[in-house]
Amino acid sequence: MPFFIKINSIKIIFKIILTLLIFLIYKVIIYYVYKIILYDYVKMKIKFVPIVFLLYISIIYADINTLFNIGMDDVVINTNNKHQLYFEQSFAGGYNFIKFNAETKLYYRTSIYNDDRTNKIFQNTKLDLGIENNFSLSSDMIGLFADIRPLSFFGIRVNAYFNYIYNIMNFGYAGFDNNNVDYSYGSLLGMSKTDAMGVVAGVTPYFLYKLPYVIFINSTSFNYVFAGDKNYYYDSRTAILHKKSEFEIMNDFFILANISPFYIGASYALTYLVNSNILTHKLAIVGFISFKFLQNRLSLDILASSGLHVKLPYYNSSTFIEAKASLVYKIL
Incomplete structure (x- = not known):
């Protein structure tokens, strides 16, 4: 028996090491695709190729956070096993304002309680611990996160990232000495940029309540964001001019109806910059679907929304489209 336990332990360690190597190789490949291949295309001015042009404009001001403050697995979750290891790759994008980012996660998951509790409020609990990387053409953000859900309807996510804007x-x-500037899409595209470093850290309590055919989700993020050496800078995550040192409050509310195999509903989002005293809103319709493969070891989650910006500078009363696709593989 000890021999077989030792063999299984070696296999688990080998899988973890192999996953980390694949993760690093993947990030190197993505970096050089963006930096070398796309740079050469633009330098050679191959603007007559429609695919290159669409890709080129879609990664100009990339969103370094996830499309929504909740994870994709907050809608469909399974934590029956005590110890699990996941690899997740997501791509998110949108129009008005233009955004695109690639998000990679590697995280360990376990259930909170060691016994099978009959009370429903103690079921589907989890603890996620992992590393996360958000990569775009203009920045690379890497850090750690923890997501603990002690009750079936309540959880808290904590994250801290180092942000390198290149x-x-x-x-x-894009830094400025004061906030009396034009930071519309055309003006930003025409100005000279520099490199900068920063940090993003936040705490997000969230509620998720499920009825037989309806799901209610509400998350509130409290973030501290710091970047660069100028008094103000354009933050591509929110499309708003931030102070160099800024506190953000972001609230997302979803109501989704389960129309198998889809979740369809509506959302309301609020963003408030404390130091800059800017408040914006967003109303949208939302659709979500999840596919399972390889005996539920692999899942494909797709989330899309379309709606209206309210009081967002340069985009007030404009419509938008956003989407996110995520592949989640259960390693262990």
């Missing part, structure tokens, strides 16, 4: 093809850090 200037490739003039899509880097």
Whole structure:
């Protein structure tokens, strides 16, 4: 028996090491695809190729956070096993304002309680601990996160990231001495950019309540964001001019109806910048679907929304489209 336990332990360690190597190789490949291949295309001015042009404009001001403050697995979750290891790759994008980012996660998951509790409020609990990387053409953000759900309807996510904003093809850090500036899409595209470093840290309590055919989700993020050396800078996550040191409050509310195999509903989002005293809103319709493969070891989650911006500078009363696709593989 000890021999077989030792063999299984070696297999588990080998899988973890192999996953980390794949993760690092993947990030190197993505980096050089963006930095070298796309740079050469733009430098050679191959603007007559429609695919290159669409890709080029879609990664100008990339969103370094997830499309929504909740994870994709907050809608469909399974934590029956005590110890699990996951690899997740997501791609998110949108129009008005233009955004695109690639998000990679590697995280360990376990259930909170060691016994099978009959009370429903103690079921589907979890603890996630992992590393996360959000990569775009203008920045790379890497850090740690923890997501604990002690009750079936309540959880808290804590995260901290180092953010490196680099200037490739003039899509880097856009800093300003004061806030009396034009930071519309055209003005930002025409100005010179630089490199910068920063941090993003936040705490997000969230509620998730499920009825037989309806799900209610509400998350509130309290973030501290710091970047660059100028008094103000354009933050591509929110499309708003931030102070160099800024506190954000972001609230997302969803109501989704389960129309198998879809979840369809509506959402309301609020963003408030404390230091800059800017408040914006967003109303949208939302659709979500999840596919399972390989005996539920692999899942494909797709989330899309479309709606209206309210009081967002340069985008007030404009419609938007956003989408996110995520592949989640259960390693252990």
